[in-house]
Amino acid sequence: MITSPQMLPREMMLSRQEAPVETRILLVDDNPTNLKVLSDALRDQGWITLVATDGESAIEQVEYAPPSLILLDVMMPGIDGFETCRRLKADPKTAGLPIIFMTALSDTVDKVKGLELGAVDYITKPFQHEEVLARVRLHLNLFNMSRSLEQKVIEQAQTALELQQLAQSLEERVQARTHEVEQSLNDLKTAQLQLIQSEKMSVLGQLVAGVGHEINNPIGCIDGNIRHATSYVQDLFGLINLYQEVYPAPASKISDYIEEIDLEYLLEDLPKLLKSMKSSSSRIQEISLSLRSFSRSDDRAPSEVNIHEGLESTIMILKHRLKANELRPEIQIKMELGQLPMINAYSGPLNQVFMNIVANAIDAIDESYQHPSRNPEQVGIIAIETSVDRSNQEICLSIKDNGTGISEEIQGRIFEQSFTTKPIGQGTGLGLAISQQIIEEKHGGRLLCNSTIGSGTEFQIRLPI
Template sequence: MISPTDNPILIVDDSPTNSTVLLGMLQQSGFKVIVVNSGEAALEKVEMILPSLILLDIMLPNMDGFEICRHLKSVEVTRDIPVIFMTALSQTEDKVKGFNLGAVDYITKPLQKEEILARVNVHLNLRNLNKQLAEKTTELTIALDQLQKSQIQLIQNEKMSTLGQLVAGIAHEINNPIGAISANSIYASTYVNELVDHLRLYQQKATEDEISNHAQEIELDFLIEDLSNILTTMREGAMRVKDISESFRIFSRHDNEDKVLFDIHEGLESTLLIIQHRLKAYDKQPKIEVLKDYGKLPLITCFPGPLNQVFMNLLVNAVDALRDYHHKYLNSPKKPQIKIKTALNEEGTHAVIHIQDNAMGIPDEIQEKIFGYAFTTKPVGKGTGLGLAIARQIIFEKHGGSLEVNSTAGEGAEFIIHLPL
């Protein structure tokens, strides 16, 4: 049931007789009623009291009911107030005109008490039901948004936890043997050089023919040169794996409880090293070139692990976009590139990171959707649609920054991160 006192009604009628009759009918039923006798007074009064219903006479001086209704429907705060026209006009076109302007009903004169009360109650009930529905819809939207954010957070935490455990395990397993190889290769190189020198002492006691024949047999000059190269390769390989191991350690940092000082460039480099295999040429796909323009950035206070995940999501998306583009346009002369630029903003308050590709770009009609929950343009099984949603949540909610996209169809996409120092 509706409460009459909570639903004020505005009567707009220049006839004192009609106004008095309506006022008496509605007040007897417990309604709070306000009466005005002109369109100008109605427009002034309506925004002050925001009535739940308006009974509006069509035939008014200076400004008729149609014009008043048109104005009410053009203003945000009064747009949803139901309007019931009161008129002696019976022409169908007049009624159609009123409905087209947004009126909800008509009451014809002479006024009948039972009809007026019935129509007023019906439309007040409808308005209150619509308000309740809108409130419930808002509550459900907020609840759904919170649920999605919680789900994204759970997925993110689980993903980072699993990835962190995997990476930490790999790093631990790699570090011990690589440490041994790296250290022992230096000794091996020294030992071999000493052995070669010692063997040369024996050469001095042998005949020239014997030495010459044996040297030719074992290709001595090549052996000595190649052995040195092999040992150098071993050292470089060991250092490479050690770098990868260090990149895993940096990428999977578990500083998730408290912010710590972190080198943005270190995070970007570790992420690039982890996805290095995806940048190489294979089959008919060309190599993806990474162009870096790193500015001078101070250490920033952040959560390194989640921030590295953002870099990973954006860089992997760029790689996928470039691979898709060059799969579609096999003979394209465009060289696939990812540009990474870092700098301070003009005020010196934020680090700004640009990650840009030169693939197909993002169509205008979906640019507003790409950060949405579970939105993806990838085929089924190729993407969850959570990458950018998680990235935005990490940047916006965990760091108080922003993540934006600029894209022109056919020219690629650029993601811009602003992180407060």
């Protein structure tokens, strides 16, 4: 009797995917009587029995519906029990199924061989009813126990894996949070420092505006009066000439006085003196204008800005720092200004940038004279160039010094908040960080640095037109 899967009773038709929820025992024997006896005995115990009458169909069935236990006859037509066992054990999918051989009582060789092939036990024919049931029960228990143990191990491994993943994701979250907190702390520091700097700038702006305004009126008065004084002096000179013409031989009291005051020199020098006073007063007027232009900074909204005006007033404010001192000659400013269009920008913050960069250039030149390699006669130069870069639609400002230069490793850090190489009290390390923010974030421009240690540094400010 061959039992193909199609012929199995409905409850035995379990698909391969389904887990063996009930206990199913596969009986393999070519003898229908044996099958019947065994099957009846096992079913009485509530177990489901599947049957096969030869080795090959047994293997087929096992693949189709894996049982919990196999009772396998040794002597069968086709492949015998041993070969069937060997093939089942060779396939990893079926290797774990417990197999009990059914063998003749006297056949010791078969028993040993069966156990060697991986069978868990043997039962002898003719069957002892109770013994068969006891052995089957024992091995089913063992099988179930090992199954559930396996399952537990798998579950535990799964749990361990999940725990590990959880720990990892927790660690990642902690790291991300730490990073966020650090970032906010940095942002806070930046904001604070910027507030301080912009506060200083606004105080400076107010001071400068105040000074500019205060000197404007008196200097306007001086300038206007010099004009009048010049014209009065001209009149007086005319009068003197007239006297000399009409009275070519004055009284000795007068001629003595003329000699005493060296009238000839006075007449020659006074116009020069007035001229120089005039030019100085014009200069002060320019300064006052520059001061007022520097501080005319409305940061709330961008407006049309003349870059050159900003640059010039910045230089004006820093002029006192350019003067010669005991270490070096006066620093020269070389301006090469191109034709720039007005741009829509924030003039106050831009002046702050110019101020930071030019002040750094002066610092770098000053510092270079501390080095023994620097020739004290050599002049410190700050070259300022402006041009329009049509291809990029940008205004380009270059501020170049022949100071210390910046080493490569430091170049990577100069825009960092609070990075300074200057002594405490002199450097804040904010100038470039703030300048970068003003140029790049506020104006959508670029702030670039080119430097060679020992020969100097160039900062380029590029602003979109």
